[in-house]
Amino acid sequence: MSSALVFGIVLISSHRCSSSSKAMVSTFNKIHSVCRSSHPYPRSEVQRVPVADDKVSWTIDHPEYKPVEFTQPFIHGQVWADEDITPENKSQFKWNTLDEHQVNRVGHNGVYTIDPDTGRPRNPFGRTGLSGRGSLGRWGPNHAADPLVTRWMKNEEGEVVKDPESGKPRLEFLAIQRRVGKMWALPGGMVDKGEQALDTAQRELCEEALNSSEWNLNEDKQQKHLVSELFAKSEPVYKGYIDDARNTDNAWMETVALHAHDPTGSNVAKLNLIAGDDAVDVKWMPVEAKTTLFANHNDLIRIVAHNMDAHWSNEKDLS
Numbered sequence: 001m002s003s004a005l006v007f008g009i010v011l012i013s014s015h016r017c018s019s020s021s022k023a024m025v026s027t028f029n030k031i032h033s034v035c036r037s038s039h040p041y042p043r044s045e046v047q048r049v050p051v052a053d054d055k056v057s058w059t060i061d062h063p064e065y066k067p068v069e070f071t072q073p074f075i076h077g078q079v080w081a082d083e084d085i086t087p088e089n090k091s092q093f094k095w096n097t098l099d100e101h102q103v104n105r106v107g108h109n110g111v112y113t114i115d116p117d118t119g120r121p122r123n124p125f126g127r128t129g130l131s132g133r134g135s136l137g138r139w140g141p142n143h144a145a146d147p148l149v150t151r152w153m154k155n156e157e158g159e160v161v162k163d164p165e166s167g168k169p170r171l172e173f174l175a176i177q178r179r180v181g182k183m184w185a186l187p188g189g190m191v192d193k194g195e196q197a198l199d200t201a202q203r204e205l206c207e208e209a210l211n212s213s214e215w216n217l218n219e220d221k222q223q224k225h226l227v228s229e230l231f232a233k234s235e236p237v238y239k240g241y242i243d244d245a246r247n248t249d250n251a252w253m254e255t256v257a258l259h260a261h262d263p264t265g266s267n268v269a270k271l272n273l274i275a276g277d278d279a280v281d282v283k284w285m286p287v288e289a290k291t292t293l294f295a296n297h298n299d300l301i302r303i304v305a306h307n308m309d310a311h312w313s314n315e316k317d318l319s
Helices: 197-209 217-231 297-307
Strands: 003-006 009-012 068-071 130-134 140-152 171-178 235-241 251-262 279-286
Touching: 130 251, 140 197, 140 297, 171 197, 171 297, 197 217, 197 251, 197 279, 217 251, 235 297, 251 297
Parallel strands: 068 130, 140 251
Antiparallel strands: 003 009, 140 171, 171 279, 235 251
C-alpha cells in the first residue's frame, strides 16, 4: 500500500489494496478554506465572521471569537433534520455512534469533540465563522456519497488517447452541472437513514445523471441493471471530511467517493444521459488539473488519475 500527499489529502492507491483494506480514511493536512470564504453563506445573505489561519484550530485560545449563528428556516421540522439542541434535550443525542434511530453520527476522520457549554458537536477541522447548522440537516457529520464514473478517452478510431507530453492515457469522468450555483460536480447526495454509501451512489447517479424519475418500466430495469453492473467492482477512493461551503462550526459534510471504471466504455455507452433532480446538465469531462469543480471534487478525480496512472497535468504533484 502506498500513499501520497496531494492537496493536503493522504491518498491511498486503492488498486493496490487488499479487499480488507478498502475502507480507507483520508485526512486533510491543511485547514479548510472554502467554508471560511468571504462569500455569503449559500442561498442566503449571511456573512461569516472572519477566522485567521492561525485561529482555526479549537486548540488555539480565541476568546474574541463570536461566530454568526445561522440555521436556514426551512430546516426546522423536516423529517430528515435534527431538532435544535437545547439544555433539555442535549443528553438525548448520541454522538460518534450509529444511534437508535439509524442516524449515523460517526465521523470518518475519527472522534469529534462536543462543546461542553452548548452540547453541540465541534467541526473537527476547526472554526468556520458560523455556528448552527446552516442548510445542513444534521448536527455533526452529514454523510454523502459521490459516484465517480470513468472511461478511457478515445479518438475517432476507437483508440485510447494518450497525452503527448506525459505519454499517459487520458480519462474522462461523468459530471453534472448543479442547479444551485451552476458549478460542475460529481453526481452525489445525502445518505439516507439505514442506507449504505454504495446504494446512495447508485441512486444519485440514476437521479442526477440519468433522470430516473422519468423512466418507464423497461428503462428502469435496463438502466438500473447497467448501473449495478458498473458498480459491482467499484472501490472507495476517499472517505472523509469535505471542505464544503455549507459547513459550520457544528455541522459539516463528509463523503464516500466510489470509483466505478468501465475499461472498454461499452457499458457506459448504453447509459441514457439526461440531467435530472438537482442537475441541469450532464456530460463526460476530461480528468485533468485545469478542471474546476464543486467543493473538493477536483481532489477526488485527482486521486483516480493517480490510482489509474492516467494523465493529470503536473505530474510532480502526484509523487
